[in-house]
Amino acid sequence: MINIENVTKSYVKGKKSIDGLNLEINNGEIFGFLGPNGAGKTTTIKMITGILNPDEGDILIDGKSIQKEPIEAKKNFGFVPDSPDMFLKLKGIEYLNFLADIYEIPNEVRKERIENLTKKFEIYENLNAEIQSYSHGMRQKIVICGVLLNNPKNWILDEPMTGLDPKSSYDLKEMMREHSKKGNTVFFSTHVLEVAEKLCDRVGIINKGKLVFVGTFEEMKNKFKENTSLEELFLEITENEK
């Protein structure tokens, strides 16, 4: 469960990048975070994951404050950043073992998890190669595998589908569904409205640092024009705020 409580952040004095954001992502929920470029999606994700400190407010991950108990809070989530170009000089297996050591994954389950995940994402055969030799999609997959290795209760993903081939994208979506069914939380940002519509239990739309809509797609359609396309709805919500 992720609680964002009255969070405000300014990069430049007098201009709020995030303005009084309140959001609760419940257990067993897939939550899509939408918004135009520069709306504040990445800033919000950075604050949830402890990369940035909010100026005001607090964020709790399963009840642990990311500011007051950062280590405990960080143990409760796995984060997939928007760029998968990480530790390119490590071999795939070395990267996964590095993360497994960070998250203290015991020997007994480590091998099984690595094999299962990498075989599912079809990168098992490449584990002995440097990540630098991987394609963009394969890099994305190894980062996702690294995050899922710890089996964290809360998944936070920044544009996770970018670069994935259709099968991997499908598999990831299935895994997100399975994860939420087990009572866990999935929070992800995306530009692809169709993905959000098909996958998310609820969505939040942010524009110019303010949350302009939270709810299900049904609620969105009811609130605005019922017969317009998803794309038009999104544009209407974000443009009305200008």
Place this chain on the structure above:
Amino acid sequence: MKNKVLSLTKVFLRSSFQNIETANNQNKQSQKSKAMIILYVFIFAYLAGIVGFFSFQIINGLLQIHQEQTFLGVILLGIGVFVLIQTIFSAISLLYYSTDNEYILPLPLKPSQILMAKTNVLMLTEYFIVLIIGFIPLLIYGNMTDANPIYYISMTMILIIFPIIPVLVSSLLVLIVMSFSKFTKNKNRFQLIATILILVVVFAISFTTSGTESSPEKMIELLTKANGLVEIIEGKIPTLKMAIDALASSEVMTILLNLGGILAITGILYAIYILLGQKLYLKGAVGNLYSGKKTNKKINDKKAFRKSSLAKTYIGKEFKILIRNPIFFMQCILPAILFPIMVIVFGIIGMKEEGIQSITQISEMIPNKTSIILGAGILVVIQFFSMFIYISATAISRDGENAVFMKYIPVSINKQLEYKVMPNIIITIIMDIITIAIAEYIFKMPILYVILITLVAILIGIIQSYLMLIVDLKKPKLEWSSEYAVVKQNMNLIWPVILGIANIIVIIGLTALINGKVSTYIGMFIFVIIYLILLMIVKKYIKNNATKLFEKIF
């Protein structure tokens, strides 16, 4: 053609120096930038002051024996050797392992244009150091010898043209050796062997050009002749005599003729370089070497899934990245290991040429094997080598935009910084041991004395490693498109030199204070205590400030 080369040069330079650009609208940022400029001016003044002080002393001495022109030869030869060695590392990094190659190669540019632009960057990068080791001493020389205004003009021109030849020689050597990479299967091993091979060749060239083969009789003859000593040096590099003649003369015609000669030789060499380079460059290893190691080898079940301690796995990760990335390896690790061995080995060979027949003779030059001065001398030499270790000074910058990784994993920043500093400490200790072992082989010092020197050297190394980490934490270079920018065009890397020199001054000062007043062992013990206290202060600072310093990384 020219415009494309110029634009390309600008792009390479701009992307490298982006973190010191000052353009920013915000007042606070602009104030910070001003503070940084003031700091850099201060740093420059500090280095220039030290170089200037020594230059003044040397010129003063040479003036008294009417051998002042030797200074011109020594400075120019020094520039040549320094640029020759420096360019080896830079050329391999910039020409072959730069990530910007991926963006540049698909553009409609000729190989010669890319090569010219990259060579321009190599040259321009070297000018900064030429400014300190060349401009300042020659300026002082002009002042002390009451030179004509025309001296300053020819001096400026020579400092611009003269370093080009060593840059071209080193780069050409790199181009030739690297062109063989396509015949090898194991690229990683090839690049390591190639780098070491080129370095050995360049060191050999440097030391044979700077060594002397004069007999004692010849030396006396040259010494008695006004400015005779310079004759030993001037034949070492083709343009050296011309440069010295141009600087020493006050006749416009002589100056012009010599400058013209240097220009002509440089021009011919440049043409040869470009002609050969465009054939070798793209056909060589570009892209090929950088693509990362692909292998379909099965993973070893027993080893691959084994749990390790966090410290071991984290430090291991740092080392793997340092060793497998050729630019980081060449700039951060290799100099630390190779410089002591090469300088000392070639130094001994050079000394033998001067009449010292055996190592025993070198050892006999210092009768007291437990003198505090001998220990301080070894520490100074170690300190000099440590100026080339950039591991801690780039610990955060090397991660680039991925440095945020440190912030979202459940490991405290302080703990991670302890792991990040370890590779620098380990490599410094290896360098300490190599240097002290060679010193022990030469001087045959008592074992307790050797242990004490090692202890002090390690303590200094640890302090420096932490201090360098603070430097990188204060102003990390996180936005880069090529690793070359992190290790070569990074203003932070002046700090190892500044702190190295400061520490040399501290060592000499402390030695002067305690020499003769206490026994050597007590003296060394005082060193240990002082550096232990310093270490505690530095560690406390990091502990209290790490999280705050890390706030600006996001």
